[in-house]
Amino acid sequence: xxxxxxxxxxxxxxxxxxxxxxxxxxxxxxxxxxxxxxxxxxxxxxxxxxxxxxxxxxxxxxxxxxxxxxxxxxxxxxxxxxxxxxxxxxxxxxxxxxxxxxxxxxxxxxxxxxxxxxxxxxxxxxxxxxxxxxxxxxxxxxxxxxxxxxxxxxxxxxxxxxxxxxxxxxxxxxxxxxxxxxxxxxxxxxxxxxxxxxxxxxxxxxxxxxxxxxxxxxxxxxxxxxxxxxxxxx
Ligand code: CA
Numbered sequence: 001x002x003x004x005x006x007x008x009x010x011x012x013x014x015x016x017x018x019x020x021x022x023x024x025x026x027x028x029x030x031x032x033x034x035x036x037x038x039x040x041x042x043x044x045x046x047x048x049x050x051x052x053x054x055x056x057x058x059x060x061x062x063x064x065x066x067x068x069x070x071x072x073x074x075x076x077x078x079x080x081x082x083x084x085x086x087x088x089x090x091x092x093x094x095x096x097x098x099x100x101x102x103x104x105x106x107x108x109x110x111x112x113x114x115x116x117x118x119x120x121x122x123x124x125x126x127x128x129x130x131x132x133x134x135x136x137x138x139x140x141x142x143x144x145x146x147x148x149x150x151x152x153x154x155x156x157x158x159x160x161x162x163x164x165x166x167x168x169x170x171x172x173x174x175x176x177x178x179x180x181x182x183x184x185x186x187x188x189x190x191x192x193x194x195x196x197x198x199x200x201x202x203x204x205x206x207x208x209x210x211x212x213x214x215x216x217x218x219x220x221x222x223x224x225x226x227x228x229x230x231x232x233x234x
Contacts, residue, residue, distance in 0.1 A: 004045070006042070006049075006050045006051070008050065008056065010056050021113050030047070033056075049079070051079075053082045065094065068098075075098075083103075139152045140170055149167065158205075165182060165185075168185040174231070179199075182198050206219055
């Protein structure tokens with residue numbers, strides 16, 4: 001089955017080029033000119049990834065990204081954000097809202113195709129043969145196959161990156177992880193994310209853990225060094 005993408009882009013010339021390039025790579029592309037239409041398509045169809053323009057006639061593409069990240073069915077769908085001006089604010093906001101990648105216009109269609117394929121590759125489930133078994137550590141239960149985490153028996157609603165971040169901290173529980181290390185582990189090498197992205201995601205993770213256990217302070221900040229996760233014994 002070819003991967004299915006949704007492109008949300010109001011510029012017909014850009015959309016044509018992107019669709020042509022991606023279809024040549026064997027991907028299936030649906031197209032929306034408007035946010036309203038994209039929302040309707042997302043209800044009807046399951047997409048493997050989204051390419052989302054920021055400036056759209058009926059709103060800001062980042063609004064849709066925010067909605068997706070709060071939606072159980074779409075919160076881990078990979079999203080690549082396109083921005084018209086290469087504006088820093090779109091990039092930072094996009095990544096903080098949970099975009100997986102970011103491309104500034106004008107872009108080369110081939111580069112976009114490579115980034116999209118990278119997203120799909122990273123989102124692909126780990127093959128069962130090499131997949132680690134679900135791992136229980138204290139109150140955490142990491143299901144690496146399903147990329148899900150339970151905390152105190154309750155499933156956590158995590159984005160893909162939050163999951164990877166928590167899973168990395170958990171795998172090296174008690175050790176200090178530098179922001180660089182966490183970026184590489186959770187975002188991959190080709191990301192343009194910054195240390196601040198890690199800080200923002202740690203903040204969200206802490207809030208999600210506290211929503212389950214109000215007294216939880218398992219994630220520690222080590223000034224100038226990074227973060228660690230302390231797992232209580234038993
Ligand atoms: Ca636009």
